[in-house]
Amino acid sequence: MSQSKNPDFSILMVDDELPWLRSLGMTLEGPGGFTNLISCSDSREVPELFEQHDIGLVLLDLTMPHISGEELLRRINEEYPDVQVIILSGMNQLETAVGCMRLGAFDYFVKTVEEDRLLDGIRRAVRMVELQRENQAIRRRLFKKQLEHPEVFAPLVTRDAAMLAIFGYLESVSASRQPLLILGESGVGKELVARAAHQLGGGDGPLVSVNVAGLDDNVFADTLFGHRRGAFTGADRERPGMIERASGGTLFLDEIGDLSAASQVKLLRLLQEGEYYPLGSDSPCQLQARVICATHHDLAEMVRERSFRKDLYYRLHAHQVNIPPLRERKEDLPLLLQHFLESAAAELEKPVPTAPPELISLLNTYSFPGNIRELQAMVHDAVSQHPGGVLSCDVFQRRIGDARQTGGLVPARNPFTVLDDLPTLAEAGDLLVDAALERAGNNQTLAARLLGISQPALSKRLKQRREHA
Incomplete structure (x- = not known):
């Protein structure tokens, strides 16, 4: 299993009391689930640590020898304005807390505060830093016209302006830890888009795909969360869930619109709290994978019909792309046709056939309800029957005619009946x-x-x- 850093930037803990530093580190690593930690017991070393590490959050004691916490807070705020600072002090004094907030501290906690309150404050600060960095990445991308990683999108054959804009957006939000929602009809290539988003994320973990359509609540929970030995009858050994397998990478949940109401609640809690419980366990595990969801359903309409939870919809809506159907990107037909001719010929160990000029005109007359997947199947069928030379249009004509008759594409009523x-x-x-x-x-x-x-x-x-x- 890949070991990832949580968060992507470092959390610097500064305190001259070593026992407190060790205790704080154990709290952050255990219940908190944070792994990207740096400890410092000498405040004079802080400037050098900033030069050596990508620090996004500092947990800072006030009363220290050499350089006081108040002076460090002032320097950090001036030199590293994007870094958040939480003061952890042994003094429960309102005046001191107010003074620190005026100097730019994100929050102020007394060291004796409850563990849960402290962790909640740290999570809020981490989220603030993540949002700042996401916004900076988006702003940087908006000023660039060229893709930074065009190779990632090579499997998505297109020259459509809407698709190219989607690629740019995916690059913009690639550093985000928030969910990505991919909408689009069946066959438009949502899984290819998810794979591209995963590669852009830069994590060292795998892409783990789960089609959740048809999974009941128990199977959904076991698939995602895993279980401990003895959790239920037949659970004779521990099994890690897909979330754990995706650690450091991406968890891709396809057909999210088909989730049951109970499973929607479980997914919402996972995204809100960033933790989950394997079946049969009382100890929470941390979510350390980015979540990407996809569906061909209109989730907004499902929310209006109350078949999909509104709170889950807005949680998934942090980043969203809508992949256009093939009928709206007909200019891609020549590119896709040639691509599928070459791939089908390679798979069937045949020479690449030549497409007749009228084939593109024929394909342009069809709406492709099955989208790119349907075109790929047509081409593969035609190449498999092709004896050589110029490709025949007969296979395409026959399949399009059959689809029009059986696919509900013929008008349901006589168009002349509405005429006066x-x-x-x-x-x-x-x-x-x-x-x-x-x-x-x-x-x-x-x-x-x-x-x-x-x-x-x-x-x-x-x-x-x-x-x-």
Whole structure:
């Protein structure tokens, strides 16, 4: 299992009392789940530690020899304004606390404060630093027009402006520890987007994918959280959950819109508290993976229908991308067609076939309800039947025709029934021919196929129409 640092930046603990430093470190590592800690018992070493480490939060004692905590607070605030400082003092004095806050301290705690209150304050400060760094990364990205890591997006074949904007946004939020929600119809490539976001995150842990559709509450909990030995009948050994396996990396939950109400509550608690309990355990474990969720459902509509929790929706909504369907990015068809021709030929150990010019026009007439996955299947089927030379359009024509008949793409009602005045048969025929030519990009061979007639028959009809015009 990969060992990650939590948080990504260092937490510096400064106190001249070594027993207190050790006790504080144990509290932060144990119940707190923080692992990126630095201890310092000599305040004179603090400037050098700032030069050597990426410090985002300082837990600072006030009363120390050499350089006082108050003086260090002043220096940190002046030289490192993005670093948050929490004062941990043995003095419970309101005037002292107010003075520290005026000097820029994030919070002030007495050392005898309850452990839970102290950890809550530290978590708030950590979150503040994370938000500051996320916002800085987004601002830096907004001033750049080129992708910093285009290689990450190589599997996502596109030149669509909306897709390229999504890539830029993913780079902007790559340092964020907040959830990422990926929306889009089935087959648009949500898992490829999740993989790209994972690679951009820079963690050394794996991408662990879980399709949660159809999982009941118990299976969902066991899959994500794992269990201890003896947690239930048949649990004869300990099993780590997917969260633990994704430590230091990314947990990708696909089809999140299909979660049961009880499982939604469990996921919400995980995201809110950053901890979870393996089944049969009384000791919490820390979430140390970024969570990415995806769904083809309209979650906003599900919230309105009260089938998806509003609080969970807004928790997942921290960062969101909506992948456009293939019918809205038709300019990608030539690129995708060539990409799938090459991959299918390589898999089938065949030469890459040449696509006929009219094939793109044919594909442009179709709405692709199955999106990129459907196009890939079409191409693979066509290449598997291809004997050589120029690729035939027949396989594509047949599959598109079958899909239109069985996929609910034929209008459910006669379009002429809504008209007050019906066109004549000749007028209706002309309108149908015009629609077919428009869809086919004025390619008469393809338009004839759409109309179910021969190309000479269509050519004759067009000639007659011109003669009678």
